[in-house]
Every structure is written in C-alpha cells, then in structure tokens.
Amino acid sequence: MPAEFYIPSASFAPRVLDNTLHHCDNFFKRDLELGFELVGMSKTYADRLEAFRKSDAERDALVAQILQDYEELKLKVGEISDDYRNEVASRRMWQAKAATCERELEQAVSQQKQVAVSISTSSQGYGMGKEGGAEAAHQLHKEVQRHLKAIYPDSNVDDWNMQVWETVVQVVLNLSGLATKLQSCGIIMSPNELLAFGRSFGLAQPLFSFVDVGGGKERADHKLREHLRLYLRIAQCKHVFFAPCHDNGYLPVLESYRREHSSRMTLIETRPAEPGYVELGLRRIQMPTLFRSDNLPGGPVKSMPTVALEAPANLAGMPNAVLSPQPKKLPNRTGLSTQAQNAAIMPKAPSPAPSNESNGSSWATIGKNGGSTKTINIAPQKKPSRKYILVNRYSERLDEDLPRTDPAAENRFQKRTETYGKHCNSYHLLGRCERGEYCDYQHGEKLTAGERLVLMHKARSLSCPKKIACADVICPYGHHCKYGGGHCYFDRCYYADTHTMDLEPAKRIYEDGSEEWLPNYLEKSR
Known part of the structure; x- marks a missing residue:
C-alpha cells in the first residue's frame, strides 16, 4: 500500500512551530543552565585541583624538610654517640688508672x-x-x-x-x-x-x-x-x-x-x-752500748809530770830509779792500752824528749847510768791491713778503682820517662825485680807517691795473663775491661771476653785464702 503522507493544515503549522520553538527554547535554556552549571563545577574542580597541588607541594616540602632534618639529626646523633663512647672509654681508663694508683698508694703506705x-x-x-x-x-x-x-x-x-x-x-x-x-x-x-x-x-x-x-x-x-x-x-x-x-x-x-x-x-x-x-x-x-751515760770532762786531761819518789825496797838494786805515778784511770773507750794506765818504772835520765814516732802516745824511756837510751813505744799498735782482692758472686776477680792522678805528678813522670826510659813495673810497684841489673826497664830512684800512682794506672792498662782467674793480691795488671760491654769504645779490646761479666763486688778474698762477703752486697741480696 503506498505510503501516505500527512500534510497538516495551515492552521496546524503555526501551533506546531510555536511548540517546537517553545521546546527548543526550553531545551536551549536547559542546556545553557546546564552549561553554566558545568562551568561552575569546572571552576570548583580546578580550584580544588590547585589546592591539592599546593597541598602536595607543601607536603613534599615538609617531607623534604623532615628528611633533611633527619639526616642532620642523624649526623649529630652519630657525633654524640662517638663522643659518648670516647667518654665512656676515657672514664673507664681513668677509673682503672685511679684504682691502680690507689692500690699502689695503699701498698706504698702500708x-x-x-x-x-x-x-x-x-x-x-x-x-x-x-x-x-x-x-x-x-x-x-x-x-x-x-x-x-x-x-x-x-x-x-x-x-x-x-x-x-x-x-x-x-x-x-x-x-x-x-x-x-x-x-x-x-x-x-x-x-x-x-x-x-x-x-x-x-x-x-x-x-x-x-x-x-x-x-x-x-x-x-x-x-x-x-x-x-x-x-x-x-x-x-x-x-x-x-x-x-x-x-x-x-x-x-x-x-x-x-x-x-x-x-x-x-x-x-x-x-x-x-x-x-x-x-x-x-x-x-x-742504748747504753752505743751512747755515753755521762758528759765529757769539762777540761782537757793533762798528762801528769814524772815525779821522783823514794824507791821501794825491791828497787834498792836499781840506782837513780824513778817511779812514775799512775794517772787517773780513764774508761776503756779512750783507746789507751792498759799498760799506759799502769805505773811505769823508769830509770832516772836527764829530761828525755818524746820520740817523733810516738805521735803523742804514751812512752817510757829505759836506760842505765845516763848511758845510751832506747825509746819504747807502748801505745797500742795498729794492725796492718790485710791484703785482699775483690771478686763478684761467681768468684771472678774485679779490679778496685784507682784514685785520680795528679797532673803535676803526670808531668814529672813523663819527663822522667823521657830522660831515663820506661820504668820497671815490678821494681817500682812490687818492690822487687827478678831480672835485677839485667832488666831492660829503668829502676833507679824510687818514685814518689804521685808518680807511683801514675805508673799503677799505666800497669792497670796491661792485661794480666790469668785475667779473672788471677788470685795474686799484689798483681798490678788489669784483669777485666773497666768500661764493661755496654760502654767500651775500643774496636779491639784486650778484655772483650769479659764484657759480659758481673762487675758488682760481692766478697773479699784475702791472701791467706779466707773469704769475707761484703755487707752492702749481703743487704742488697736479701
């Protein structure tokens, strides 16, 4: 069936157009309102977006600042930790030292x-x-x-x-x-x-x-x-x-x-x-054994003069005899012999003078009829010192130090050597020389004490064949290096084999073979 087209009437068209225009107007009006609403919403979102962006920026800046502060604090904490550990170690060290010092002090005091x-x-x-x-x-x-x-x-x-x-x-x-x-x-x-x-x-x-x-x-x-x-x-x-x-x-x-x-x-x-x-x-x-219990006499003790007394009957056969009265007895500590404290019977002689050898000691003169007299010293005689050698604890011989020489004596000795030749050690130091007149060295006039000391130093520089095994108490030669191993400056020392020996004296060995330990060594070794 063919299509049918509806053609409105002329009166209908204006109404439709009006309605259409009305609807279009409403439509455009709604669209415009909607557009305005959308525009407002758009501005709100942009503002909010901008606000969010600012917030994010502030947050990022805050986080960055926090991170920066954290790193700085981390460095400071590390430094403080190191300082703390150092202080702890230092404190412990000083505490240990203080404790050690306190113990040493207590030990020293006690x-x-x-x-x-x-x-x-x-x-x-x-x-x-x-x-x-x-x-x-x-x-x-x-x-x-x-x-x-x-x-x-x-x-x-x-x-x-x-x-x-x-x-x-x-x-x-x-x-x-x-x-x-x-x-x-x-x-x-x-x-x-x-x-x-x-x-x-x-x-x-x-x-x-x-x-x-x-x-x-x-x-x-x-x-x-x-x-x-x-x-x-x-x-x-x-x-x-x-x-x-x-x-x-x-x-x-x-x-x-x-x-x-x-x-x-x-x-x-x-x-x-x-x-x-x-x-x-x-x-x-x-301490009565050490100190006097009374004062010394107020004045000097004068020697009593010799007075002539009547001879006793038992001295009748001794003409011109004189009895020297007994002086006041002094304590034993005076050092005078008991013989000097007793009465001395002396023949009367014309004013005898004390001998120069008496040195103020008690003396007595015995003679007969004014004839030749003989002076007798009755003071206690000092015992001659015993000769000895020094040895260390291993019985190895040590040389005693010699006194320093006098420069004037050295000059005299040098001039004498230049004039007469080298001196004989045996003759001038020991008092004898086995070679006698056949000796190649100078004997002649005795040396003075100062010159003899110079010769002793020279003899000491010569090595004794027996070295540390020598037991001769009068041996004038050297027996070991006087400088020791740590101080000897000679490249070829004659005593190189003694550089390691003990140089501390421990005892004396006398010429009769007896031994005596040195008190200082015994006290040190206790």
Missing part, C-alpha cells in the same frame, strides 16, 4: 715504712776509726730494729727482701769541735780518727749519714728541727727516734708534736733525761 733516727750526740761505746764506725752503725741498726719489734709487734720489721722497713739515721755534729774535745780528753789521738769513724759509719749502712754542720749550736738545732718536721709530715715515715734528752732547748719543739705524733715518736736517753722530757710523757729508751 709497706714502705721509713724509720728516722736523729741524733745530736756522739757514739762513744766503740773505738774510733774505721772499724769503730762500722761497728757502731751495725749496732745502732740492730738496736733500732729491736725496739721497733717491741713497738710494732704485728709488723715484720726484718723482711728486707720486701724492703718494708728502712732506717734513715742522721747524726748531726760539729766535727772539728767534737774531734778537738775528744782529743783533749784523750779519747782519740788525732782528729782523723773521728773523721774515719764518721766515714765508716756512713758507708756501713746506705741510709746512715754523719752530718757536719760546723761550729755554732744553732746550726745543729736548726738541722734537727727541720728533719723532725719533715719526717713527721711524711706518711711513709712510720716512727721517729730522737736523741735530744740532754738539751732543754728542744722541749718547745717536742711540745708542739707530742699530742698529734706521740705514738710515732721515741726519745733516746744518752744520760738521764731532764725533768722537762719526763713531763712530756713521750716514750723513752736507752
């Missing part, structure tokens, strides 16, 4: 105890001279130890291997003044005896000293006061022995110490203590 002995008087219980000084030092050390055992019964004062107790002794005196006084009293024959006594006293014990302060009592007082003040302030000084009881001048000094240091002080009485010392209440002891 073990190293010194005993100070200050003496302002002279030892008179022993003979003067070298042997008397050494014996006095030994006995004083022994007495101090004995009293220390009584004062400190719980301490081992004899443990010298640990060197726990060391005794320091100071004898303060006017050497020349005391020597003159002792000589005037007849206790010594020469001031040199007191000098030898003091030197031997100091050498016998390594910490003993014989201090000469010269004339003036205030010098000795000042020295003793300062020593007392020093030792009482030292913690290691366990005890102080002080011998001032014959002089009231020390009472004010001791008064200031007696309250705080009374337990550490002991006074040594040489004679009965003055009342002021008794009132102090300090411990007092006596």
Whole structure:
C-alpha cells in the first residue's frame, strides 16, 4: 500500500512551530543552565585541583624538610654517640688508672715504712776509726730494729727482701769541735780518727749519714728541727727516734708534736733525761752500748809530770830509779792500752824528749847510768791491713778503682820517662825485680807517691795473663775491661771476653785464702 503522507493544515503549522520553538527554547535554556552549571563545577574542580597541588607541594616540602632534618639529626646523633663512647672509654681508663694508683698508694703506705733516727750526740761505746764506725752503725741498726719489734709487734720489721722497713739515721755534729774535745780528753789521738769513724759509719749502712754542720749550736738545732718536721709530715715515715734528752732547748719543739705524733715518736736517753722530757710523757729508751751515760770532762786531761819518789825496797838494786805515778784511770773507750794506765818504772835520765814516732802516745824511756837510751813505744799498735782482692758472686776477680792522678805528678813522670826510659813495673810497684841489673826497664830512684800512682794506672792498662782467674793480691795488671760491654769504645779490646761479666763486688778474698762477703752486697741480696 503506498505510503501516505500527512500534510497538516495551515492552521496546524503555526501551533506546531510555536511548540517546537517553545521546546527548543526550553531545551536551549536547559542546556545553557546546564552549561553554566558545568562551568561552575569546572571552576570548583580546578580550584580544588590547585589546592591539592599546593597541598602536595607543601607536603613534599615538609617531607623534604623532615628528611633533611633527619639526616642532620642523624649526623649529630652519630657525633654524640662517638663522643659518648670516647667518654665512656676515657672514664673507664681513668677509673682503672685511679684504682691502680690507689692500690699502689695503699701498698706504698702500708709497706714502705721509713724509720728516722736523729741524733745530736756522739757514739762513744766503740773505738774510733774505721772499724769503730762500722761497728757502731751495725749496732745502732740492730738496736733500732729491736725496739721497733717491741713497738710494732704485728709488723715484720726484718723482711728486707720486701724492703718494708728502712732506717734513715742522721747524726748531726760539729766535727772539728767534737774531734778537738775528744782529743783533749784523750779519747782519740788525732782528729782523723773521728773523721774515719764518721766515714765508716756512713758507708756501713746506705741510709746512715754523719752530718757536719760546723761550729755554732744553732746550726745543729736548726738541722734537727727541720728533719723532725719533715719526717713527721711524711706518711711513709712510720716512727721517729730522737736523741735530744740532754738539751732543754728542744722541749718547745717536742711540745708542739707530742699530742698529734706521740705514738710515732721515741726519745733516746744518752744520760738521764731532764725533768722537762719526763713531763712530756713521750716514750723513752736507752742504748747504753752505743751512747755515753755521762758528759765529757769539762777540761782537757793533762798528762801528769814524772815525779821522783823514794824507791821501794825491791828497787834498792836499781840506782837513780824513778817511779812514775799512775794517772787517773780513764774508761776503756779512750783507746789507751792498759799498760799506759799502769805505773811505769823508769830509770832516772836527764829530761828525755818524746820520740817523733810516738805521735803523742804514751812512752817510757829505759836506760842505765845516763848511758845510751832506747825509746819504747807502748801505745797500742795498729794492725796492718790485710791484703785482699775483690771478686763478684761467681768468684771472678774485679779490679778496685784507682784514685785520680795528679797532673803535676803526670808531668814529672813523663819527663822522667823521657830522660831515663820506661820504668820497671815490678821494681817500682812490687818492690822487687827478678831480672835485677839485667832488666831492660829503668829502676833507679824510687818514685814518689804521685808518680807511683801514675805508673799503677799505666800497669792497670796491661792485661794480666790469668785475667779473672788471677788470685795474686799484689798483681798490678788489669784483669777485666773497666768500661764493661755496654760502654767500651775500643774496636779491639784486650778484655772483650769479659764484657759480659758481673762487675758488682760481692766478697773479699784475702791472701791467706779466707773469704769475707761484703755487707752492702749481703743487704742488697736479701
């Protein structure tokens, strides 16, 4: 069926057009409104997007700042950690050192105890001279130890291997003044005896000293006061022995110490203590074997003149006999022999003069009828020193050091050598030469003491064939290198085989074969 087309009428068309236009208008109006709405939404999203972008940027910046701050803090924390570890290590190190020092200090305070002995008087219980000084030092050390055992019964004062107790002794005196006084009293024959006594006293014990302060009592007082003040302030000084009881001048000094240091002080009485010392209440002891209990005589002891007396009946057969009266007897410590203290029977002779060889000793002259006289020295004769050699602990010979030579003696010896030739060692040093007149070296006039010392030095530079095995006490030659292995500067030393030997003297071997250990070596090896 063919299609049919509807053709509206003329009246219908305007309405349709109006409706269409109305609908189109509405449509476009809605689209416009929708467009405006979309445009508004678009602006809102853009703003929000921009806001998000700003927020992201701020967040990124914040994160970046946080990361940067974190890295900086991380570095600072690392540095602080390193500093902390260093401080911990340093603190532990110093704590360990402090603990070590405290232990050492406690050990030193508990073990190293010194005993100070200050003496302002002279030892008179022993003979003067070298042997008397050494014996006095030994006995004083022994007495101090004995009293220390009584004062400190719980301490081992004899443990010298640990060197726990060391005794320091100071004898303060006017050497020349005391020597003159002792000589005037007849206790010594020469001031040199007191000098030898003091030197031997100091050498016998390594910490003993014989201090000469010269004339003036205030010098000795000042020295003793300062020593007392020093030792009482030292913690290691366990005890102080002080011998001032014959002089009231020390009472004010001791008064200031007696309250705080009374337990550490002991006074040594040489004679009965003055009342002021008794009132102090300090411990007092006596050492009668070492110190005089009475004062020295006020004036010099003059020798009594020889007086002619009536001869007893038993001397009737001796014409012109004279009885020398017995002088006042002195204590045994004066050193005079008992023969000199007894009466001496002498034939009367015209004013005999003392012999130059007597040196002020007692003497007696015996003669008959004014004839030829013979001088007899009855003073005690000094025993000749025994010859010896020094050896180390392995019995290897050691050479004693020779004194230094005098330049003037060296010049004289050199001129004599240039004039007469080289000197014979055997003749000038030993007093004999087996070759006699057939010797190739110069004998002639004896050398002086200074020139002989020069020759001894030259002979010492020659090597003994037996070296360290030599036992000849008068051998003048060298037996080992005097410089030792560490100090010898010779490329070819004659004593190279002795460079490693022990050079410390340990004992003496005398010419009769007897041996004696050196006290210093024994004390050191204990």
